[in-house]
Amino acid sequence: MVARERILDTALKMFRIYGVKAVTMFDIARDCGISKKTVYEHFQDKQALVDEGLQQLLTNHGDYLKTNSQEAANAIEELLGSTKYITNMAKTLNPVMLHDLQKYHPDIWSNVEKFRSEGVLYSIKENLRRGMAEGLYRQNLHINIVARMRQLQLEAAFDPEQYPADQYEMQTVMDQVTTHYLLGIATTKGQDLVNQFLQTKNDVL
Incomplete structure (x- = not known):
């Protein structure tokens, strides 16, 4: 991994764990095992690092959604795959990072909001x-109504006021709301397929 990629990868990891504000360029350099001067040779300042890092996260998410749609055997498998991706991402994301972006990096946050509202x-x-x-x-x-309902479900699952981390496990929340959503929109044929997926998951557990 070249220096620039390593710096960006390390910064994203630290932002996701500690939030954006708490992480300094010195912290990133130290975690990378390089000098702060080397970090500045690749990124003009922390703002540039945050800009590129978050854009990469959004790009990766968008690429996954496209690939998952193409490779999934059907719509239900596609939806369950994207839900698993979101859940795994949430496990390594400190909500403080989102708060910091919203408060201290409004331009970047607007890109996040655009991705949520459009992508x-x-x-x-x-x-x-x-x-x-x-x-x-x-x-x-009614596609527009049901799609917005699903989006609100996903946003609520990330909201610590709705589902405090000390009371609710993210995986359980996502499993419950997704099962409820799928069984509500599925035909008899679709419900049979949902139940097959659920049974397979229970057998694995």
């Missing part, structure tokens, strides 16, 4: 259309 919502709508075409989701669904 994620678009992916949910496309999944609904796919499921309806495959006969797995009910034909009378």
